[in-house]
Amino acid sequence: MSTTTANAPTTPNASSLPMPVLGLGTFRLKGQTVIDAVKSGLSLGYRHIDTAQIYGNEAEVGQAIAESGAPRAELFVTTKIWTEQLAGDRLIPSLRESLAKLRLEAVDLTLIHWPSPGGTVPLKETLDALREAKRLGLTRAIGLSNFTVAQMREAIELVGVAELATNQVEIHPFLQNRQVVDFAKAQGLTLTAYMPLAYGKVMTEPVLIDIATRHDTTPAQVALAWLLQQGFTVIPSSTKPSNQAANLTAKALRLSDEDMARIAALDRGERLANPDFAPAWD
Numbered sequence: 001m002s003t004t005t006a007n008a009p010t011t012p013n014a015s016s017l018p019m020p021v022l023g024l025g026t027f028r029l030k031g032q033t034v035i036d037a038v039k040s041g042l043s044l045g046y047r048h049i050d051t052a053q054i055y056g057n058e059a060e061v062g063q064a065i066a067e068s069g070a071p072r073a074e075l076f077v078t079t080k081i082w083t084e085q086l087a088g089d090r091l092i093p094s095l096r097e098s099l100a101k102l103r104l105e106a107v108d109l110t111l112i113h114w115p116s117p118g119g120t121v122p123l124k125e126t127l128d129a130l131r132e133a134k135r136l137g138l139t140r141a142i143g144l145s146n147f148t149v150a151q152m153r154e155a156i157e158l159v160g161v162a163e164l165a166t167n168q169v170e171i172h173p174f175l176q177n178r179q180v181v182d183f184a185k186a187q188g189l190t191l192t193a194y195m196p197l198a199y200g201k202v203m204t205e206p207v208l209i210d211i212a213t214r215h216d217t218t219p220a221q222v223a224l225a226w227l228l229q230q231g232f233t234v235i236p237s238s239t240k241p242s243n244q245a246a247n248l249t250a251k252a253l254r255l256s257d258e259d260m261a262r263i264a265a266l267d268r269g270e271r272l273a274n275p276d277f278a279p280a281w282d
């Protein structure tokens with residue numbers, strides 16, 4: 001990561017920050033709801049916003065960022081390329097459309113949202129296009145999402161692990177995704193845990209409630225702290241400023257080894273994001 005000095009070239013519209021470990025998700029949020037959620041998150045101190053082409057909210061996310069007054073250089077903005085745009089001749093035009101909607105010259109991170117369904121588009125073709133987008137200054141970093149162990153291995157073989165900022169995958173207490181986690185850790189590939197609250201299901205889990213009570217906090221914060229303590233980035237979403245603020249405090253919560261072990265025992269392979277074009281999961 002380069003440091004900016006008075007005479008050094010600057011990248012005016014891309015952050016020089018590493019990916020903040022706690023970001024704000026925006027899946028399902030549309031229209032004024034997402035504008036309000038992103039503005040509220042930014043005012044509370046979130047500096048990492050996660051969107052995607054398929055969420056249909058990039059324009060509203062861009063509006064919220066612009067209206068928030070948050071300095072661009074402090075923000076880390078991720079978008080994801082939808083499966084129909086993975087071909088070599090489509091990816092960059094689609095990313096340019098995303099940038100126009102987001103009102104940004106560059107995003108900080110561009111992910112392949114899902115591996116090409118059925119392997120229709122060769123991974124090399126998509127990764128080459130992403131690297132070209134990076135070379136053109138349209139994205140500062142590139143990465144993966146919903147990649148299995150075999151697919152991560154292929155990506156690493158093609159471009160090297162240092163080129164891949166993350167694999168964003170579903171991880172929460174009920175789907176601990178251990179094969180993906182173990183492989184990524186062994187390779188030194190950062191994982192981003194999506195649906196870290198199991199879309200709200202963590203709130204009613206008795207073990208999480210018990211641990212939260214002991215720490216005078218909530219199951220949501222316990223679930224996030226459990227992920228952060230394992231070295232994952234987390235991107236919970238919330239439309240409520242009080243929940244957004246509470247989720248931010250998870251960074252300060254320290255769980256004991258016993259707490260961690262009790263949560264590890266909650267794994268039940270419960271996958272929430274499983275569309276019919278999903279890869280053959282590990």
Ligand SMILES: NC(=O)c1ccc[n+]([C@@H]2O[C@H](COP(=O)([O-])OP(=O)(O)OC[C@H]3O[C@@H](n4cnc5c(N)ncnc54)[C@H](OP(=O)(O)O)[C@@H]3O)[C@@H](O)[C@H]2O)c1
Nearest residue numbers: 025026027194195196197198199200220236237238239243
């Ligand atoms: N790469 C992918 O394929 C993929 C797939 C899915 C998701 N994602 C990303 O991951 C992000 C997070 O996943 P998600 O939004 O599906 O689910 P999530 O973050 O696990 O859960 C969001 C739900 O939890 C509630 N919530 C949030 N904080 C809370 C708190 N402190 N107390 C109680 N309830 C709380 C929210 O309700 P309120 O609004 O009422 O607070 C909302 O209903 C997405 O927004 C998206 O950016 C990526």
